[in-house]
Amino acid sequence: MCGIGAISFRQPRSADMVTALKSINRNQHARGPDGSGxxxxxxxxxxxxxxRMRAEMAEPEPIxxxxxxxxxxxxxVYWDGVTLPEGGMGEVLTLVGDQPEAVDGMFAIATLDRRQDNIRLxxxxxxxKPLYKREIEGGVAVASTIRGLIGAFGRPSVRHAAIEQFLAFxxxxxxxxxxxxxxxxxRGTQWVMTGGQLVPETSLHAMSEPRTSFASEFVLPKTLRVALQSSLQxxxxxxxxxxxxxxxxLxxxxxxxxxxxxxxEDLRTVSIRVAGSSDGISNLSQLGIKARAAQSWTHTTRTVTPESFAxxxxxxxxxxxxxxxxxxxxxxAALADCAADAGIVMLLVGEGADELFMGxxxxxxxxxxxxxxxxxxLIPSTRCPYLDALMGPGFAAQMKTFAHDIYPDIPAMAPLDRLRQIELDHSLGPLLQRADHLMMARSIEARTPFLHGSVPELALAVPAARHMAGGQNKALLRSAFPEVQSRPGPWRTKLPFRAPITDWLRGPLQSWLDATLRSGEELLVDLGLRRAGLNLVRADLARDRGAAYEVAYTLLSLIFWKRWLDEGANDAAR
Incomplete structure (x- = not known):
């Protein structure tokens, strides 16, 4: 819906605030082309x-x-505990009211009280909805994107502990x-920015802590069906x-x-086809939908080739x-381009279903x-030799210990239930970031029906093993919609939404991969990676060892990120 920014200094610095907020707004312009202030x-x-999605055109920014x-x-905000609030100011008044924990929606909000000279987040x-914080000279700032903070305050230093964790996880x-x-x-917290500091105030419900308790034996397929229908409304x-x-x-x-x-009626559907893969659909007839309303829908597709992928x-x-x-x-990113070409401004997406329903x-x-x-x-054994070669002997074992410290065992929780709790952070967090950043870059708002209403509470009330009953993922979700499950279609086989990187990197993109790894070697060394490890990756690529391709793709991402930083990350128009 928007891009936001906020700054708190220890001392009055109005000129600096104006300059920085103008820069944040400019760097986040695609997130809000309908108005700024x-x-x-x-x-x-x-x-x-x-x-603007529902707000009155005359309503100013900020609100x-x-x-x-x-x-x-x-x-x-889709629900204030009683009804759908009015757009814009109505939504905000719900969030700053007495019971923000009762709100159903997606939001990041910064509320300025000019009398108190503070900001509540x-x-x-x-x-x-993302929100990042940054310590700055004389204070603290927040923005919807990392690029907004870099554009306003310059390039920060790279955190090498993050590079290590990225390679491992x-x-x-x-x-x-x-x-x-x-x-x-x-996520799920409230903070106050005051006097150049960011002070925690309280926590809303965390994503793995249901707002409403359901006994698992009462979570029936019909209950889930009604809940998803309500959320979709x-x-x-x-x-x-x-x-x-x-x-x-599915x-x-x-x-x-x-x-x-x-x-x-008149729904605009979009799909990405991947060259050489059966993922995506070319026309709506493949879904087998019988309801008459679907006859008014239009469908747009785009095919990602190895070259466009690179x-x-x-x-x-x-x-x-x-x-x-x-x-x-x-x-x-291709999906966002496809949706923009179709004239879509609000896109429904399926994020959250795989993590909640064990997909x-x-x-x-x-x-x-x-x-x-x-x-x-979290760290497959096939990755471990490369981690030790890239970062030093014993690094993989060190990272496994680190992961256990971050996600310790909970003796009273079954391993699958603990895994689901972990995945709501480890998997879902990056997927939501992906959806927001890439869609908003094309001025499109992504909405996630599986994460609203009572759908998450119902899913989390059921033991994870039940979602995998009979050796089938998403067993409860499938049983809630038997009419979909009973007819033939591509959804009967789970296909992850990802590129066939091993096939492409060993085939049509092989020369591109080799050239990029060689030209980017010094950039990787500068980030703390060892040449011996880079040589091992290249040698195993030459031997066509499958595990090397995943590691090579990770290195490609680091190379292009480091180039972006070195060549001028401050320029948000790049």
């Missing part, structure tokens, strides 16, 4: 760019609340970013063109089926502000009951 107090201020209070708001429990596990003085504002209100991302998978097919049953990998660091091991990043086939490995199953899930 800022409001200042003596030593604190907020800025906002807006993509005035009365009594010298103003809000920079990013997100949507709030972020939704799943972290659907694909992301930093400790809550920090890839920069020394930038980190996420924790909640997330639809908008004055802008609505779309749905369809992959041919989650998006259920959403499409239910939208058609609700009688939603270009997407090169662009990813500038788009995300961080390196990423997810090969789906270029695919999702990944890799989860089956944890059912073994081995004490080391979760650590092996």
């Amino acid at each position: 800022m409001t200042l107090a003596a030593s604190s201020g907020i800025g906002m760019v807006r993509l 005035p609340l009365g009594n010298e209070c103003f809000a920079a708001y990013n997100g949507e 709030q972020r939704d429990r799943f972290g659907i 694909g992301r930093p596990l400790d809550g920090g970013s890839f920069f020394d003085d930038i980190s996420e504002v924790p 909640r997330v639809q209100p908008s004055t802008r063109a609505m779309g749905l991302a369809v992959s041919g998978g 989650d998006s097919t259920i959403l499409a089926d239910q939208l058609a049953e609700m009688g939603v 270009h997407g990998v090169e662009r990813a660091a500038a788009q995300m502000g961080e390196p990423s091991r997810m090969s789906s990043i270029p695919l999702y 990944y086939s890799s989860y089956a490995a944890v059912t073994s009951g081995k004490a080391t199953a979760i650590s092996e899930f």
